[in-house]
Amino acid sequence: MPLLFPTQGTLSEVFSSSYPFGAPKSEVVQPPRTKHQARSELYPAWSVVDDAKAKTVQLSDAAAQEFEKASSKAQAKAGKIELYSAKYYAACTFGGLMAC
DSSP, X not given: OOOSXXXXXXXXHHHSOSOTTSSOOOOOOXXXXXXXXXXXXXXXXOOHHHHHHXXXXXXXXXXXHHHHHHHHHHHHHHOXXXXXXXXXXXXXXXXXXXXX
């Protein structure tokens, strides 16, 4: 009759090794650097993403300033618009037409 549970010998073979998936691979040893190779600590990594983010922020700030200039000129030219007045509805209608 076959046994339902594994024997003590089988359990010790399976769980006795400290490396269940085999012995670890040895680390790759880098050859010594020659005098003609660059020293990596002198040249820190330059991130293209960080540069793109900085340029995006710079362009966004410039665009916001231009928008504020144009908005203030338009508000000075049009004057103050009362909420729910005929001028308000005309401005909203014209803005909606321009957006479409």
